[in-house]
Amino acid sequence: MSSTEQSVTVIGLGPMGQAMAGAFLDRGYEVTVWNRTASRADALVTRGAVLAPSVEEALASNELVILSLTDYDAMYATLEPAAAALTGRTLVNLSSDTPERARTAARWAAERGAVQLTGGVTVPPSGIGQAESSTFYSGPRQVFDRHRPALEVITGRTDHRGEDPGLAALMYQIGMVMFWTSMLSYWQAITLADANGLAAADILPHAVETANSLPGFFSFYAERIDAGRHSGDVDRLAMGMASVEHVLHTNADAGVDTTLPTAVVELFRRGMNAGHAADSFSTLVELMKKAEA
Secondary structure, three states, X not given: OOOOOOEEEEXXXXXXXXXXXXXXXXXXXXXXXXXXXHHHHHHHHHOOOEEOOOHHHHHHHOOEEEEOOOOHHHHHHHHHHHHHHOOOOEEEEOOOOOHHHHHHHHHHHHHOOOEEEEEEEOOOHHHOOOOOOEEXXXXXXXXXXXXXXXXXXXXXXXXXXXXXXXXXXXXXXXXXXXXXXXXXXXXXXXXXXXXXXXXXXXXXXXXXHHHHHHHHHHHHHHHHHHOOOOOOOOOOHHHHHHHHHHHHHHHHHHOOOOHHHHHHHHHHHHHHHOOOOOOOHHHHHHHHOOOOO
C-alpha cells in the first residue's frame, strides 16, 4: 500500500470517475484506477495513472479509495469479492443512493475493517476539479479532516454535515428532488410552447426570469414554514387551485401530455378537501409530510 499522502485509488470510471481521476492527476497525485471495462482507463493510463489488474490490487494500492459507481448495489458487487482487502481503507463513497442504504453500507464497511465517508457531489463531471464546485460529506469527522486536502481536489468546497453517514446522501437527494422536478417543469413548458408554434429558444428568456425569481420565494416561505405559519395573508390555496387548473386545461387544450400538471392539481385538491382553501398554499407542506391514505 502506498504511504504517500498524495496517492489515491479511483474505482469506477464512468464520466464522473474519469473526471475525478483526471483531477487528481492534474494535481500531481499518484493515481491507481480500476474499472470493470478496463479500456475506459486507457486515456488516464496515457496521462500517468496505473491500471490495477484486479479490485484487490486496486484496494491494496492506497489507503484512500474513491468509489464512483452507479449505486450501492454496484459497490457490493464490486467490493464483496475483494472484502479481505478492505481492512484499513477509507472508502469515499460518491455513489448515489438513499440515506438508509448509505448507513447500511457504512456498517458493512466497518465490519470489514474499513471506514466509509459518504459523499454527495452537487455538480456534473464538468464541474469536477473546480474551486467553486461543492460536495456534501458525512461520516467520521476525524477521517474527513485527515483527507480534506484530497477531497478538495474533487471539488474546491467540501461541506461536512455530521457523523451520520446518511446525511450527505440526504442532502444530495434533496437537491435531486428539486433538480428533476424543476427540469420536468421546464420540459412541460417547452412541450406547451411547441404545441403553440414556439421553440425552446423563444421561451428561454421568460423561463430563466421565472427560475431566477424562485430564490426569493424560497427564502420568504422558509421562515413562515419553520414557524408553522400558513395564514392566507399573502396568498390563498383557493387562488392557487384556480391557477393550477388553468395550467392543466391549457396543456390539455394543446393536446400535450398532462401527467405532471395533473399531479400538481391533485395535490392542491387534497389541500382544498382538507379545508385549507383560505390558508396559504404553503400548507401543502403539512399534507406532504404524510403519505396519502
